[in-house]
Amino acid sequence: xxxxFALITLLGALGMLLQKNVVVAGLCMVAxxxxxxxxxxxxxxxxxxxxxxxxxxxxIMVLVLFVIMMLNSHEEEAGAARxxxxxxxxxxxxVLAFAAVKLVLASAGLxxxxxxxxxxxxAMTLQKVGTTLFADHLLGFEVAGLVLLAAMIGxxxxxxxxx
Amino acid sequence: MTGMDAIxxxxxxxxxxxxxxxxxxxLAAVLLRRTLLLQFMGVELMLNAANVALLAFAxxxxxxxQAMVFYLFIIAVAACEAAIGLALIIGLxxxxxxxxxxxxxxxxx
Numbered sequence: 001x002x003x004x005f006a007l008i009t010l011l012g013a014l015g016m017l018l019q020k021n022v023v024v025a026g027l028c029m030v031a032x033x034x035x036x037x038x039x040x041x042x043x044x045x046x047x048x049x050x051x052x053x054x055x056x057x058x059x060i061m062v063l064v065l066f067v068i069m070m071l072n073s074h075e076e077e078a079g080a081a082r083x084x085x086x087x088x089x090x091x092x093x094x095v096l097a098f099a100a101v102k103l104v105l106a107s108a109g110l111x112x113x114x115x116x117x118x119x120x121x122x123a124m125t126l127q128k129v130g131t132t133l134f135a136d137h138l139l140g141f142e143v144a145g146l147v148l149l150a151a152m153i154g155x156x157x158x159x160x161x162x163x
Numbered sequence: 164m165t166g167m168d169a170i171x172x173x174x175x176x177x178x179x180x181x182x183x184x185x186x187x188x189x190l191a192a193v194l195l196r197r198t199l200l201l202q203f204m205g206v207e208l209m210l211n212a213a214n215v216a217l218l219a220f221a222x223x224x225x226x227x228x229q230a231m232v233f234y235l236f237i238i239a240v241a242a243c244e245a246a247i248g249l250a251l252i253i254g255l256x257x258x259x260x261x262x263x264x265x266x267x268x269x270x271x272x
Contacts, residue, residue: 014188029204036214040218043221051238064204086195100187110179129231154250155247158253
């Protein structure tokens with residue numbers, strides 16, 4: 001199961017990276033987000049999986065697809081522009097990713113944590129999340145609401161032609 | 164479970180490797196693609212990679228609910244970023260008639 005969802009996620013992300021058509025790239029992103037939601041279910045966290053589907057595939061990607069259709073721009077990317085920088089960034093990404101994976105696999109502390117926490121914990125419930133959120137992080141919750149309001153007003157102010 | 168076994172069957176390292184690869188695919192989209200909408204999707208991928216790592220650690224620390232609270236804050240910030248980022252892309256398209264980040268290299272018209 002894990003490898004299936006991991007492959008859905010990574011192939012979706014890879015499809016987004018390589019795809020020429022922006023709408024198809026957006027749909028690849030939806031596949032990647034569904035894969036991540038599946039990984040969250042395997043992590044005994046159905047609440048996070050539901051939120052992932054509602055917020056990312058349901059809200060953010062729909063917003064992105066609306067903007068794609070609204071702009072309706074059929075520009076081709078200039079393929080061969082700045083080849084040196086492109087190859088340098090590709091090499092940098094490959095080296096960093098390889099080093100990070102190697103570090104994770106070699107780490108003794110991570111291995112100890114994986115062995116210690118191997119048995120499946122109880123599944124996360126909305127009740128547990130709500131209790132923690134409103135008992136310990138009430139101020140953060142209010143600030144998050146304020147940030148969302150500010151973003152909403154900012155988005156309207158930025159897109160409206162004559163305010 | 165260690166090494167390849169953890170990657171194939173969902174040990175902690177397997178989730179972390181997926182998170183790392185997801186992050187670097189997002190970074191590659193930001194660095195290599197020139198369409199602003201695709202670069203924006205790359206940023207979303209990187210945020211998702213952070214979420215995968217966070218919730219993987221939470222599960223292997225006995226299902227900590229604190230991680231869910233942080234996850235909620237991260238997706239709140241991601242939603243704000245989506246709204247503002249897309250508004251900026253629309254604004255750029257109105258001014259320059261392009262969504263190519265290379266063609267928006269100067270701040271002045």
